[in-house]
Amino acid sequence: MNLEVLGRDPHGNISSQPPIKSGKNRGFRGVERGGSWISAGGFNYDSPQSSRSPHGSWIGAVQRFGIRVGVWDYEGVKEFYLFMKENDE
Secondary structure, three states: OOOEEOEEOOOOOEEOOOEOOOOOOOOOEOOOOOEEEEEEEEOOOOOOHHHOOOOOHHHHHHHHOOOOEEEEEEOOEEEEEEEEEOOOO
16 A cells, blocks of 8 residues: 655645745645645544544555545544546646
């Protein structure tokens, strides 16, 4: 299972781009190009500790279709995302 580590860009959007290393946006990720990340759910703060384990079988299944899967971790709460390409019309 190959999960891409995600972060937030300066606009608050999820991004897989490398972190910005200097300037006022230091620590944020670059703006995502070629599509966007769509939430596929994850854990939340109200989940009981006993149910906080990822059920990863769906991740392998969608990756076999060539869909990129990423995870954003915010203070121990993980949210999974699927990458949706922009239409090339």
